[in-house]
Amino acid sequence: MTASAEYLIALAGNPNCGKTTLFNAITGARQHVGNYPGITVEKKEGVHLFNGLKLRLVDLPGTYSLTAYSMEELVARDFLALERPQLVINIVDASNLERNLYLTIQILELGIPVVLALNMVDAAASRGIEIDAEELSRRLQIPVIPTVARSGTGKLELLEKTAEVAAENRSWKPLHISYGADIDPVLDQMETDIAGSDFLLDFYPARWIALKYLEADEQVINKGAEVNPELSSRLEALADHVAEHLQKTLETYPEAIIADHRYGFISAVLKAGVVHNSQRSDRLYLSDQLDQVLTNRFFGPLIMLVILYAVYKATFDYSALPVEWLNAGFTTLSAWMQTIIPPGLLQSLIVSGIIDGVGGVLSFIPLILFMFFAIAFLEDTGYLARVAYMLDRVFRTFGLHGSSVMAYIVSGGIAGGCAVPGVMATRTLRSPRERLATLLTAPFMNCGAKLPVFAMLIAAFFPARHAQMMFLLTIFSWIAALSMARIIRWTILRGPSTPFLLELPPYRMPTLKGLLIHTWERTWQYIRKAGTIILALSILFWALMTFPLLPDARKSQFEADRQQILSQLPEDTRTSLMQPGIAQDGLTREIAKASQRIRAIDRAESEATLQHSYAGRIGMALETLTQWSGFEWRTNVALLAGFAAKELIISTLGTAYSLGGADLDAGMSLSRRLASDPQWNRLRAFSLIVFIMLYAPCLATVTCIAKESGAVKWALFSLAFNTTAAYLISAAIYQGGLWMGIGG
Structure with a gap:
């Protein structure tokens, strides 16, 4: 063996067999996440050095077989056949051995060398199940290693056997099974x-x-x-x-x-x-006992709502201070850049286009991190599968399928998901009508991109009710999505619902390491998106909100108005009065009044400049329509940016109010700017939240809808249907609120 020897190892197994936990335990931080070429199915790779061998491990998507009925099965099978790894570590659940071995047999029929990781032997033992690993190995003619992935038991033995078999570089020998006299x-x-x-x-x-x-x-x-x-x-x-x-x-x-x-x-x-x-077959195990309460017809839904509220309460409570620190940091950075960069286009680009734009998105990293941690905990314990089980009856009422629940949850049913994998999760639905209805309505969920926008608006207008508002918005998104699904299933996608079958995995206590890895993977994707796509688009929209520049004649008029005010003051006060951020305390009444008039001119010039830009013209043109929902032209510009990516709503609003608010707003977060703006109120903010929740999916989701549905028309339908629904509902909320005298 040489230090340069490298072997490709695939990890395969059923969902919930502990495969990813074992992968994380072996590779630790030496892993990266991407997508398979041309496919949006997640691809995880990691490296482990063992006894001079470099083991390159690939965590295949969890699958029950290699029959290629789903994209996950197809990806796993293609990887094994085309990449031809040296061996497969096949992880099986020891407490469900017969079902798990079905995938093992199919891998062996391909002929790939296999090392069987007999995982969760502790859970099997708690059920009185004991497995003779040596005898199983003898009968299958492959190595069998008992493991407990979450605690690391058996990991060293598994790696030793993996390295040994990989180094032997065995040839492929397909398993031969008789299929009877007919076949x-x-x-x-x-x-x-x-x-x-x-x-x-x-x-x-x-x-x-x-x-x-x-x-x-x-x-x-x-x-x-x-x-x-x-x-x-x-x-x-x-x-x-x-x-x-x-x-x-x-x-x-x-x-x-x-x-x-x-x-x-x-x-x-x-x-x-x-x-x-060794135990009676009628014994109720711990998971069964928990399910008697947690999935109870009456108590189960109530407990689910309590858990959901607790998630939001903990997320907002624990993230509030770090979010405030980051906001203060970006505010300080913005003010500092204004002191070292001379006024002009460069300062505007750095401060308004980049710091106020991207900084507004990055400020919510702590919130996203806590939310992803909570979701990872619920996933890894097995509770989210119970949520799907409990909501099946509800979903069938609206013409959907129990499997639609997971697509909704992945899309952001518990705020913080993503509509792209949510749309892809509809592949498990066999009925084309239910599948289409699900992928068209899953984007109504509150994805991780919408979450910072909601958090910003809630902080500005509902500061004492963070958790309550997010809980309300989550319930609202589910009601809206199901209602729209019912409309679709009543009209363009008529047809009966199909039965729902779901295997409930046993409850498990996740490992802290596994939770941290899952949380970091999702948070890093959010950061990477903010530092690449959002940065590029923020600069683009800054340009659209800056050019064409205000004509010289209008700029000269604003300057003349300033000089007229200054000419009425003593000469020794003129220079200091023109400095940005001058304190009003200590000024004489006459000078303070002049300072306020100059600031008003500055704001008027900034607003005129923004209105004259390409984006401003589009936003103002749409104002005739959007005023019924309470949206002014700056908001329209941000919503247009949201068609590309929902995170851009915050960055574009930040840029718009930075460009249009003059230096009076320097040092203020976007939440404070909106809260102090007399044009804004709670009714307008809530109407905007609802519109953002429901209107057209982002560009990546629209592309995914076209691909998954096999027709561009469904992607276009999603754009039109979702935006129309969002407009009508937000307009009804805003106009109804005005009629009832709400808006303070």
Whole structure:
């Protein structure tokens, strides 16, 4: 072995088997997160140095099989077949061994060397389940290592065996399973034809390809048709003949027979001494006992609401001080830059375009961090799966599916998610109508990009009710999304709901390390977005709010008005009076009055400059329409920026009020600027919050909707439908509030 030896290791396993926990325990901070090329499915890679070997580990998406019914299954299978790792660490839940081994068998049928991590043996033992790892290893002919990923038990032994097997660089040897008298003869014939024609053998074993044709695997069949259309057609004909025969004789299909025989193989492996269960089958385990309360028909929803409120209460309480510190830091930085950079376009770009723009987004990092930590805790404990289970009855009432719940939650059902993975999560829905209705309404949830905007407006107009307001907005977003889904399912996507099946994972206490890693991954994505995309777009919108410059004639008029006021004062006070941020205390009444008049001229010039810009003209043109919702032209500019990314609403508002507020506002946070602006009030702020919550998804989400739905028309529909709904609801709120005399 040499220090330069490097081996590619894949981690595969079912969802909730502890795979990611084990990955985090092994790689620690030496990992990075990205996306698979051309696909928005998350890709995690990490490195671990062990006994002179460099193990490059890839955490594959959690999947129950390699049948490629979902994008996660397709990604996992393609990685194994195309990247050809030296081996797979297959993590299985020891307390659900039979079900977990189904994926193991499929990996072995591909022929990849496997090391089996028999995880959560402590949870299995608490249920009276004991597994003879040596006997299981002997029967499967692969190494089996008992582990407890969350505590690190067995990690060293697993790494030793992984390094040993990887260094051997074993050749691929596919597992051979008999699928019965109806399938085996045809399977053997197809395997012979495939091997004789060297058909797709660069990617997959011959018998595995034949199985995919029998299972009507669309991806493999399409690839085969491109490589050898004649042979592919012959294989399809053989598969169709078997399918027709099975339908006539057994009223079933080849894929069902194949699955039955795989489970039969697993059952045979686990018989006679591999698994011992010493406890009664009717015993209620801890997870079952907790579920009797937490998923109770009456108490469950109440507990869920209490937990949700507690999340917001803790998030806002603990993040308030760090957010205030960051705000003060950016305010100080802005004031300092004004002292060292001469007035002009450069100062405007640095202060208004970058610091006031991006700084407004970055100020809410503590809030985002605490929220992501809370969500990671609820995910890792297994509670979010219970939320989906409890809300299934509600969702079916609105024409959706129980699996739609997870898409909503991922999108920001508990504020802080993201609509892009939420839209992608709809892949688990088999009904096209339910899938479309879900991906069109999931963006109504309060994603992490909307959260800082809400937090800023709440801090300005509802400072004593942070948690209560976020709780109210979360409930409002769910009601709005479900109501819109009902409208869609009543009109353009009519059809019956399909049944909901969900496996509830056992409750687990997350590790602090795992929670911190999950929290940092999401927070870093937020920071990276603010430092790249948001920065670039903030500069772009600064330019749109700056150019074209105010004509010289109008600038001269403002300057003449200043000089006229100054000419009436003693000469020794004129210079000091023109300095930015001059204190009013200690000035004579006459001089203080002159100072206020000059500041008013400064503000008028700044506002005229902004109104004259491209963005200002667009915002003012829209004011005729948006005034019904209470939005003035600066707000319109920010909302236009929000079409690109919702974080831009804060940065654009910050820039607009910085450019248009003159130096009187220097040193003030955006929340304070809005709170002190006489044009703003609680009614207008709430109307804006509701509009931002509901209007068109960001550009990335719209692109994802087009891709996931397979049609651009649904992305355009989302833009039009969501924005129309947002406008009508916010206008009703604002006009209704005015009618009732609300607005103070």
